[in-house]
Amino acid sequence: MNIVVCVKQVPESRDVEMDPETGNLKREGAAAVMNPFDLFALEAGLQLKERYGGTVTAITMGPPQAEEVIREAYMMGADDGMILCDREFAGADTLATSFTLAQGIRHLQAVDLIICGLQTTDGDTAQVGPGIAEFLDIPHETSIQKIHGMDEDGLRVEKDMGHVVMDLSLQLPTLISVAKGVNQPRLLSFRRKLQTRDWPARYLERSDLDDHKEAFFGLDGSPTQVEAMFPPQPHTASERWEGSSQELADRLVQLLVEEKFVQSGVDE
Amino acid sequence: MALKVITDRCTGCGRCITVCPFDAVYLENDVAVITPGCRVCRLCIKECPEDALYLEESSQPEADMAGHSGVLVVAEAVESKLHPVTLELMGKGRELADELQQKLYVVVIGHGLKSAAEELLQYGADEVWLYEDASLKHFRIEPHTNAAAHAVSGLTPNIVLIGATPVGRSLAPRLAVRLRTGLTADCTTLKVKENGDLVQIRPAFGGDVMAQIVTPQHRPQMATVRHKVMDPAQRFRREGAVLRQQELTDSALASRIRVHSVHRRREKPSISDAEIVVAVGRGVKEQKDLKLADDLARLLGGQVGVTRPLVEMGWGDHTQQIGLSGRSIRPKLLIALGISGAVQFTAGASGAECVVAINSDPDAPVFSSAHYGLVGDLYEIVPKVIAGLERGESIHAVL
Structure with missing residues (x-):
């Protein structure tokens, strides 16, 4: 089974503050790490490879320093790594990112399974995995909480749908995005760190890709544009309520309704 | 479309590097260079004192705007x-x-x-x-x-x-x-x-x-x-x-996916992921009174959390414990019932977006971190809240 795992380098801390006067983001020496959700995706790929043979290739789109997450994937057990790196990829939204990664995966050929983390901690959209699957015209499922393995219908998995769980099989080739807790990611191996120190990571730029029309990549290929960024309105209320218990209860019920904390009577 | 540097104008002051949230600028021979990490947030354009950065617009065919409606x-x-x-x-x-x-x-x-x-x-x-x-x-x-x-x-x-x-x-x-x-x-x-x-x-x-x-x-x-x-x-x-x-x-x-079965979730989701948490502290007198919190949480579709003393008394288990030695939570709403607000607890609850505290002690520290502090007896207030929500539920069920 030839498996591709999509990974991304993200800022370690989610704590980004914005200067309310200048609107500038304050980012104090934020270290970059592998997106935590991707550790589960890598572990899922490695476990399937151990059961069914084949290879695990880690792929990422990013600047040259994103090679660090490919090296981390090697240390966990990946066989190969690819970095899609080109200035023309800059400013990509989820559409352009999905397209670029799909092109990179197509370049690898004979891929049976693509695994993504559910979402990234910096973008939080969970959109890139399904986008890749559409570009490759293969089925996908998101929020996978359990991987049973192969059965006669394909890869058998459980999908978390909120209040219900779906037990299903996907024909290969396919793409899944895995939820936190689908497995226990292994630790990085120091021995593998030494073994893989000289392993190169393959770099691909736009001109290496099959479909490399400029308009599909980076900012040009991104329909969405960030118009502005501003600090959120913090929940600043600090009220002290006093009165009879009935008055307090009524005010609280009203608050819960106004703030939409009350279930509307239908299961999620 | 890409971010460009006018190399003649760039003085290498590095202010673009300081403001860049994505670490996507570095200096080479005292001139700013934009890396593929650039997300074109334009912060550096605003920051640059020399106007040495600009966005190169590309001409894109316009979609048929008028043809889309609704x-x-x-x-x-x-x-x-x-x-x-x-x-x-x-x-x-x-x-x-x-x-x-x-x-x-x-x-x-x-x-x-x-x-x-x-x-x-x-x-x-x-x-x-x-x-x-x-x-x-x-x-x-x-x-x-x-x-x-x-x-x-x-x-x-x-x-x-x-x-x-x-x-x-x-x-x-x-x-x-x-x-x-x-x-x-x-x-x-x-x-x-x-x-x-x-x-x-x-x-x-x-x-x-x-x-x-x-x-x-x-x-x-x-x-x-x-x-x-x-x-x-x-x-x-x-x-x-x-x-x-x-x-x-x-x-x-047609589909390449085969669904074998769909069943209701068995395991309770983790309290760390809950959007609504009703947390209980030592203001609750007896274990059976936790039912008040259970009922409130059920009506709100939330989960019940407890403070450390309750776990020590065996009234709750570790998976429900909020605080320094328990779980950290980031709910949209936290209702704290009879919780004094010791650091042990607040350290795990600081991620809550909206905190409602009910406590009979007007000097309880929990009120300083609560958005809405209700001074009163939880045994009096909570049953009335539950009754109010139950009344509302029958009105709100629309589909």
Whole structure:
């Protein structure tokens, strides 16, 4: 089974503050790490490879320093790594990112399974995995909480749908995005760190890709544009309520309704 | 389109490096160089004292803007039941459609949903399109995407709204790629400009920053919205509101996914992920009184958490414990019942967006970190809150 795992380098801390006067983001020496959700995706790929043979290739789109997450994937057990790196990829939204990664995966050929983390901690959209699957015209499922393995219908998995769980099989080739807790990611191996120190990571730029029309990549290929960024309105209320218990209860019920904390009577 | 440096103007002062949130600028021979990490947030352009940075615009063909009209809501149905986010999307959709003087469309995809689709006509839709087929009973991505894409090509809406639920978060990005258009996830505010552009505001960087996003040259403009963010649609039937049944071809209904079964979740989700937490502290006198918290949490669809002393007394287990030696929580709402607010507890609860504290001691430290502090006896107040919510529940159950 030839498996591709999509990974991304993200800022370690989610704590980004914005200067309310200048609107500038304050980012104090934020270290970059592998997106935590991707550790589960890598572990899922490695476990399937151990059961069914084949290879695990880690792929990422990013600047040259994103090679660090490919090296981390090697240390966990990946066989190969690819970095899609080109200035023309800059400013990509989820559409352009999905397209670029799909092109990179197509370049690898004979891929049976693509695994993504559910979402990234910096973008939080969970959109890139399904986008890749559409570009490759293969089925996908998101929020996978359990991987049973192969059965006669394909890869058998459980999908978390909120209040219900779906037990299903996907024909290969396919793409899944895995939820936190689908497995226990292994630790990085120091021995593998030494073994893989000289392993190169393959770099691909736009001109290496099959479909490399400029308009599909980076900012040009991104329909969405960030118009502005501003600090959120913090929940600043600090009220002290006093009165009879009935008055307090009524005010609280009203608050819960106004703030939409009350279930509307239908299961999620 | 890319960020460019006018090398003659750049003095190598490095201010662009300081403001860049993505570490995407470095200096080479005292001239700024932009790396592929650039997300074109434009902060450096504003910061540069020499005007040495600019955005190179590329000419893109404009989409057929005038040909797209109306707001399309993709209803969400899980196992033949409509999800309440549908009415919330319709509430917002109606508002945007009114502002643009356009129509509100709803597409319903599934099986056994005819009466639910008819019911949606009572909530402000101009047209409801129903895709009804046994093979659409379970959510499977290919036929559901095909149905939604069929509706979009038939109705050519200006805006498409989808719930940011497990189903919507799978369907929306696939549909956006099929339509080669932009999609903004988890919008908390949506409004329209006069020219029909949808202004989409969403939290970024884990909610520390809000980003305002537009899709100026592509139609339809797509956004997902989480459950309980928008106000549900009012009951109001539009004149001429109509339900239209749609058919898909067999190949459009085919799927490479086989669903074996769908069952209700057995395990309780972790308290760390809960959106609503009712936490109990030593203000509760007896173990059986925890039922008050259980009832309140059940009505709100939340979970019960406890402080360390309660775990030590055996009234709760470790998986429920909030605090320094327990779990950290980040709920939208935390209701603290009889909790004094020791650091042990608040350290694990500081991520809560809205904190309501009920405590009979007006000097309890918990009040200093609460947004709403109710000074009173929880044994008096909570049963009345439960009664109030139960009354409201019967009024609010609409579908």
